[in-house]
Amino acid sequence: MIKAVKGTRDILPPASGQWAFVETRVRDIFGRYRYAEIRTPVFEESELFRRGVGEETDIVSKEMYTFSDRDGSSITLRPENTASVMRAYIEHRLDQLPGIQKLYYMGPMFRRERPQKGRYRQFHQIGAEVIGSERPEVDGEVITMVFDLLQATGVKDFQILLNSVGCSECRPAFLAKLRDALNSVKSHLCQDCQRRSDANPLRVLDCKVPADQHLINLLPSILDSHCQRCREHFDVVKGMLSDLAIPFIIYPRLVRGLDYYMRTTFEFTQSALGSQNSILGGGRYDGLAAQLGSRVPAPGIGFSIGQDRLMMALEEEFGNRPSVLDVFIAPLGASATRLCSTLAHTLRGGGASVEVGFDAKLKRALELAHKLNARYTLIVGDDEVRSGQYLLKEMSTGSQELVSRQHLLSKLSIATEHGI
RNA sequence: GUGCCCAUAGCUCAGCCGGUAGAGCGCUGGAUUGUGGUUCCAGAUGUCACGGGUUCGAUCCCCGUUGGGCACCCCA
Numbered sequence: 001m002i003k004a005v006k007g008t009r010d011i012l013p014p015a016s017g018q019w020a021f022v023e024t025r026v027r028d029i030f031g032r033y034r035y036a037e038i039r040t041p042v043f044e045e046s047e048l049f050r051r052g053v054g055e056e057t058d059i060v061s062k063e064m065y066t067f068s069d070r071d072g073s074s075i076t077l078r079p080e081n082t083a084s085v086m087r088a089y090i091e092h093r094l095d096q097l098p099g100i101q102k103l104y105y106m107g108p109m110f111r112r113e114r115p116q117k118g119r120y121r122q123f124h125q126i127g128a129e130v131i132g133s134e135r136p137e138v139d140g141e142v143i144t145m146v147f148d149l150l151q152a153t154g155v156k157d158f159q160i161l162l163n164s165v166g167c168s169e170c171r172p173a174f175l176a177k178l179r180d181a182l183n184s185v186k187s188h189l190c191q192d193c194q195r196r197s198d199a200n201p202l203r204v205l206d207c208k209v210p211a212d213q214h215l216i217n218l219l220p221s222i223l224d225s226h227c228q229r230c231r232e233h234f235d236v237v238k239g240m241l242s243d244l245a246i247p248f249i250i251y252p253r254l255v256r257g258l259d260y261y262m263r264t265t266f267e268f269t270q271s272a273l274g275s276q277n278s279i280l281g282g283g284r285y286d287g288l289a290a291q292l293g294s295r296v297p298a299p300g301i302g303f304s305i306g307q308d309r310l311m312m313a314l315e316e317e318f319g320n321r322p323s324v325l326d327v328f329i330a331p332l333g334a335s336a337t338r339l340c341s342t343l344a345h346t347l348r349g350g351g352a353s354v355e356v357g358f359d360a361k362l363k364r365a366l367e368l369a370h371k372l373n374a375r376y377t378l379i380v381g382d383d384e385v386r387s388g389q390y391l392l393k394e395m396s397t398g399s400q401e402l403v404s405r406q407h408l409l410s411k412l413s414i415a416t417e418h419g420i
Numbered sequence: 421g422u423g424c425c426c427a428u429a430g431c432u433c434a435g436c437c438g439g440u441a442g443a444g445c446g447c448u449g450g451a452u453u454g455u456g457g458u459u460c461c462a463g464a465u466g467u468c469a470c471g472g473g474u475u476c477g478a479u480c481c482c483c484g485u486u487g488g489g490c491a492c493c494c495c496a
Binding site: 001003008057058059062063080109111113114115117119120123124125126127183192203206208258274275276278279280288302304305306308309310321330332333361362363364365366367368369370371377379381382383391395398400 | 421422453454456457469486487488489490491492493494495496
């Protein structure tokens with residue numbers, strides 16, 4: 001039997017309906033913030049990610065799906081979408097458009113990692129980018145928007161971690177201070193941290209080994225190394241969130257894995273997700289455009305939500321909500337079946353969701369209607385065909401009455417909004 | 421990529437100390453004519469993940485492969 005390849009999966013009903021529900025909410029809420037959708041290709045020239053994401057990152061150094069095209073060019077399945085969006089921004093001169101660009105996307109990304117809960121080789125991200133402004137107010141608005149989205153979809157018990165990783169002016173000084181401090185304590189840290197101290201000192205801050213924590217807490221904080229511009233920027237972001245009563249935790253140890261981040265970085269975590277507890281991450285990347293060869297400055301900030309993880313966090317929320325079926329039509333016999341096709345079409349035209357049964361046995365039809373969670377079953381047999389009065393049965397109560405074709409729709413009192 | 425654990429019906433799982441498999445749920449059919457949910461009866465379904473090895477004989481023991489889970493690395 002051929003199966004889905006390692007780390008990929010099928011999203012089947014009813015889960016697919018839940019995914020679509022979330023996507024509808026995304027479009028609604030992002031739309032209110034005047035974001036517009038951008039759809040970039042699923043694969044790009046490999047060079048884009050090498051330059052955009054960073055040669056030294058794990059993503060680029062060991063997780064990319066890269067292959068040679070027939071003309072010899074190197075192609076990579078996108079491991080994330082920010083670089084692509086920025087590429088499109090530069091390529092199509094979106095900087096020439098009035099105002100700042102606010103773009104959102106959703107779709108599959110690909111990384112060749114070992115799969116585990118909340119981590120897939122094909123996974124799905126919902127993200128947004130604002131390009132063309134370095135104002136801190138934009139950062140605040142972006143965070144506010146994701147907060148709104150999580151609230152609207154019903155995610156519970158999440159935390160917002162906020163940090164500022166400085167800029168090209170103040171970060172080198174911080175790194176020097178950190179290296180110094182690490183040199184004196186690293187022999188007391190865990191194996192991994194000893195290695196990180198040299199390879200990637202920032203990562204030490206991310207260590208979760210309990211025994212290391214008290215020493216790590218004594219290490220220099222990036223917050224103390226901020227230059228004046230970074231400090232002012234961060235203050236505005238924090239102030240905005242406070243004004244909006246959005247709870248956040250200043251987490252100076254938050255380091256993000258992609259090279260392009262500077263100043264504001266953030267992450268939303270949710271405890272129910274297990275080890276992969278990060279549901280979304282984002283930050284500012286004012287230098288990315290230049291790295292990609294843009295001649296005009298294009299400061300930006302963005303985030304991406306792990307949709308697979310978001311869905312996991314919402315599992316309880318969705319529970320076993322039944323799918324919506326307003327009417328199951330049960331035709332008994334050939335003439336009734338023929339009539340029911342037009343009847344179904346009329347009801348669907350009026351907004352009802354309708355399924356027509358094909359089993360001539362009423363018992364079978366009712367069984368199926370029940371299993372499909374139909375609100376009503378419409379019984380159409382020879383008697384009904386003759387009289388033009390159809391037997392409408394309400395499944396929850398079992399009560400039934402004869403209704404004429406004209407009155408069917410109003411009798412059904414179709415709910416205007418079909419949730420899921 | 422590394423370590424540990426796991427793989428039996430569509431799903432959740434049982435299967436002693438090696439003798440080629442079972443339950444619950446679900447599914448299909450029936451309990452006389454056009455009435456579902458509860459009930460009763462009957463039935464189907466398994467290359468016991470795959471490939472080797474040991475053995476008279478392997479779902480069970482051993483090795484490998486594939487897939488999954490957990491943790492690490494890292495990240496969404």
